[in-house]
Amino acid sequence: MATALVTGASAGLGEEFAWQLATAGHDLVVTARSRDRLSELADVVASATGVSVEVLAADLSLPDGREQVASRLADSSRPVSLLVNNAGFATGKGFLASSWEEEAAMHDVLVTAPLRLTHAALPGMIERGHGAVLNVASIAAHLGDSTYAAHKRWLVEFTSALAGQLRGTGVTATAVLPGMTRTEFHSKPTLEHYRAELPEFAWLSAEQVVSAALTGVRRGAVTVTPSVRYQAAGTLARLTPKAVTRRMGSMGSRR
Structure with missing residues (x-):
């Protein structure tokens, strides 16, 4: 049975990835900072689906946490066939308003961790002749x-x-670019104003995003943008001069 490793699996899209992959018959390695939340998820998912769920608590903003997950991915005796680089957060502030510690942690989780974990996972996948890396990006990438x-x-x-x-x-390798998605991500105080400001039709469900992402992986797509409206928005953003898109906001996230 194939094994998938999902980062940021304790909530939001990561939790949904765990459920959909387990339902499809994948064994799981779930990672996040909170061991308690991961253990609770693992128990429920394993009981409901019958798959094996391994818990790996690690903080990807820290070198030791990244190396812990990288070592698991490089373990040839327990191969991982799908790496889902999902973990992420945003400060909800402009660069000039955030601290260096906040910016450094965000960079390490959003950039350094996917780079390191992908580098650890690929040699084994290539040697076995099959595997996939799924990176959770954002429609914000066009801004x-x-x-x-x-x-x-x-x-x-x-x-x-x-x-x-x-x-x-x-x-x-596949990147999924979700638009605004109803998860715990936008429940944080610095981001929750989006729930009130944006109309209902602007929001996607976690189920939609994860289903589209996994379909893209199966098809070998390089990029996936869930929903027709966000595909159109992405096209418009790519065609809009960057001087305009830079003025469209100074916050930290749209996922």
Whole structure:
């Protein structure tokens, strides 16, 4: 049975990835900072689906946490066939208003962690001749209004470059670019104003996003944008001069 490793699995999209992958018959390795929440998720998912769920508590903003997960991915005796780089957060502030510690932690979780974990996972996948990396980016990648957007743009470009280098290996790389999605992500005090400001039709469900992402992985797509309206919004953003998109906001996230 294939095994998938999901980062940021204790809530939001990560939790939904765990459920959909388990329902499809994948064994799981779930990672996040909170061991208690992970253990609770593991018990419920394993009981409901019959798959094996391994708990790996690690903080990806810290070098030791990243190396802990990287070591699990590199373990050839327990191969991982799908890596889902989902963990993420946003400060909800502009760069000038956030502290260096906040910016550094966001960079380490959104950029350094996917880079390190993908580097650890790929050799085994390539040797076995199959596998996939799924990076959770954001529609914000098309905007130039925040460091969060810049990090997500990097993730999209990294995925595209990786997909080209993996051609012919049996291993694929996919980036999913969700729009506004109803999860705990936007329940934080610095981001919750979006719930009140945006109309209902602007929101996607976690089920929609994860289903579209996993379908994209199965098809070998390099990028996936869930929902027609966000596909259109992404196209418009790409065609809009960056001077305009930079003025569209100075906050930290749209996922």
